[in-house]
Amino acid sequence: MKQLTKVESIVYLLGGITMVAGAGLYAFLLIQPIACWLMLVGAILFALMQSRQRYLGTVLAIRRLRKIMSLAGWGFILAGIFMVEDAYHFLRPIFTGSLDGYSSYVSIFHHNWVILLLISAVIEMYTTHRISYELKRESSSTNT
Template identity: 85%
Template structure:
């Protein structure tokens, strides 16, 4: 895996911290109008820096896991967008034509950022551990142990 440089690593770490802080503040009803933007900005920074880590090897498993990890990054960003929509209701006028469309709006956006965040976090944890395991296994194959 291509390692991030020092600045990219700092942005990656800060993005993750800001994303978690924003989600925590929002979930515990603290400064929600600001927390949703923190979540969105943090998730964008986290996902962009994560996408900068490239795998140049030949293992199809690691390539597949990296693609799945990028899906989790998109899920984090989408959860941030849903959180912003849950706070500011930017799209509500588009659905306000009838009771059925408003019901659809509530079913789509109302607190569903939690589900997206949970699914993305589980995928992120799984792929992180599997990639680490696969890279370790790959390095052991390349450097056989001397007896």
């Protein structure tokens, strides 16, 4: 794996911490109008720095896992967007022309950021551990 520079590593860590802090503050109903933006900015920073960490090898499994990991990054960003929508209701006027429209709005956006965040976190954990395992296996097979 191509290692991140020191600045990129700091931004990566800061993005992850900001994303978790924003999600936690929002979930515990603390400063929600600010917490949703923290989550979104953190998710963007985290996903961008994660995409900069490239795999330069030829193992197909790791390449596939990296693509799946990028899907998790997009899921984090989408969860942040849904969280902002849940806090500010920017799109609600578009949907509230009828009762069915409001029902659709609620079923699409109302607290569904939690589902996106959970799915993305599970994918992220799985791919992180599998990539680590595959990299160890790759290094041990090249050493012998």
